[in-house]
Amino acid sequence: MNKTVPELVEMFVGGDQKAFAELVHRYKKKLYSLAYHILRNHLDADEVVQETFVRIYKRREELLNVNYFSTFLTRIATNYSIDLLRKQKNRQAVPDDTDSLPGFIQLDLSRRVATPSQTFENKELMEEIQRALESLPARQQATAVLHDIEGYSKAEIARIFDCPQATVRSNLHIARAKLRKILKGRLIR
Amino acid sequence: MTCRHAKSLLEDYIDGDLELDQSAEVDSHLNICKECRGEYHQALRLKEFLENQPIFDPGEDYWRETTELILARTEASPSERVAPENRRPIWDTGRATLARAAASFAVSLGVLVSAVVIGSMQPAQIVDSTDIDNPFVMTASVRDAVGTSGNELLTAAESSRLARGTLLLGAPGMLGKGIAFRELLTSTK
Numbered sequence: 001m002n003k004t005v006p007e008l009v010e011m012f013v014g015g016d017q018k019a020f021a022e023l024v025h026r027y028k029k030k031l032y033s034l035a036y037h038i039l040r041n042h043l044d045a046d047e048v049v050q051e052t053f054v055r056i057y058k059r060r061e062e063l064l065n066v067n068y069f070s071t072f073l074t075r076i077a078t079n080y081s082i083d084l085l086r087k088q089k090n091r092q093a094v095p096d097d098t099d100s101l102p103g104f105i106q107l108d109l110s111r112r113v114a115t116p117s118q119t120f121e122n123k124e125l126m127e128e129i130q131r132a133l134e135s136l137p138a139r140q141q142a143t144a145v146l147h148d149i150e151g152y153s154k155a156e157i158a159r160i161f162d163c164p165q166a167t168v169r170s171n172l173h174i175a176r177a178k179l180r181k182i183l184k185g186r187l188i189r
Numbered sequence: 190m191t192c193r194h195a196k197s198l199l200e201d202y203i204d205g206d207l208e209l210d211q212s213a214e215v216d217s218h219l220n221i222c223k224e225c226r227g228e229y230h231q232a233l234r235l236k237e238f239l240e241n242q243p244i245f246d247p248g249e250d251y252w253r254e255t256t257e258l259i260l261a262r263t264e265a266s267p268s269e270r271v272a273p274e275n276r277r278p279i280w281d282t283g284r285a286t287l288a289r290a291a292a293s294f295a296v297s298l299g300v301l302v303s304a305v306v307i308g309s310m311q312p313a314q315i316v317d318s319t320d321i322d323n324p325f326v327m328t329a330s331v332r333d334a335v336g337t338s339g340n341e342l343l344t345a346a347e348s349s350r351l352a353r354g355t356l357l358l359g360a361p362g363m364l365g366k367g368i369a370f371r372e373l374l375t376s377t378k
């Protein structure tokens with residue numbers, strides 16, 4: 001389907017199942033990546049992806065402005081991820097063994113181009129950064145993931161959270177300052 | 190420029206959020222100050238690592254099966270029709286006007302009343318969530334939670350997963366009160 005997202009959204013809102021399938025196809029990896037980086041395990045990320053699409057499908061008649069589809073989709077996924085994350089933080093951490101599986105590689109997302117050798121070389125520091133991220137409050141963690149890992153702009157994140165851009169900026173700065181403090185000398189080359 | 194001032198601008202400097210003249214000032218400070226330069230490089234390195242976080246790729250079989258699952262779940266569930274007066278556009282991410290705030294507050298109040306009524310049937314199951322550190326109220330996920338819980342096509346496990354959504358009451362940016370609705374929903378099935 002060579003249609004633009006707004007065209008697809010319009011068709012989807014009109015009840016076109018094929019258009020919906022195409023939207024699922026276009027956004028599923030992006031949502032999975034976001035949810036995975038917030039929740040750090042496949043099962044929860046899978047749940048977020050499925051739930052997000054099911055929810056937007058059910059509320060499609062409310063999508064009056066097709067240009068906000070992506071924002072709304074990301075908002076549902078982010079809120080749901082934060083909700084699961086808070087549950088995760090409240091219970092004993094469940095160890096995720098996915099990173100020892102052969103499937104632990106870069107997703108085919110054009111933005112990310114780390115070579116495998118780089119990835120292994122820095123694996124230890126990567127894990128430390130991950131643990132540091134996990135120690136942040138859910139909202140700060142999600143903001144850092146959205147901006148610094150997933151590459152969303154501050155303006156987009158402000159729309160996703162429905163908050164002022166200045167709040168996104170300060171959340172982000174606080175999160176990074178905490179990460180740097182936790183990682184201290186480990187970031188010096 | 191003092192070190193203190195330079196450090197306070199480092200994050201914005203790295204993100205390219207500074208005006209040209211301010212950016213130039215930070216530039217020249219970094220050229221002459223070893224300490225700030227050290228901080229700058231650490232911040233830069235953290236950013237680099239975050240941008241290159243690896244992700245678990247669940248594989249093509251997973252993507253195909255998940256897409257099929259989402260389509261199967263949505264084909265069986267029609268769009269939820271909401272009375273126009275209760276409809277809150279889900280794409281609308283702007284700040285609430287007074288009128289809209291008042292309207293959505295009224296809707297929230299209605300939901301709160303229903304929650305209390307339903308809750309009175311199962312009082313022990315209501316969980317007062319205090320883990321909501323969200324200072325802004327998202328677009329209500331009220332119907333996310335309510336709408337999906339009654340779907341007979343779902344298994345009990347799926348329903349309970351669906352019901353995990355947090356119910357937030359109030360107009361965007363206006364009220365910060367929230368209650369968790371999950372256990373309430375699963376218990377009223």
Ligand SMILES: [Zn+2]
Pocket residue numbers: 191192193195218222223224225226
């Ligand atoms: Zn200095």
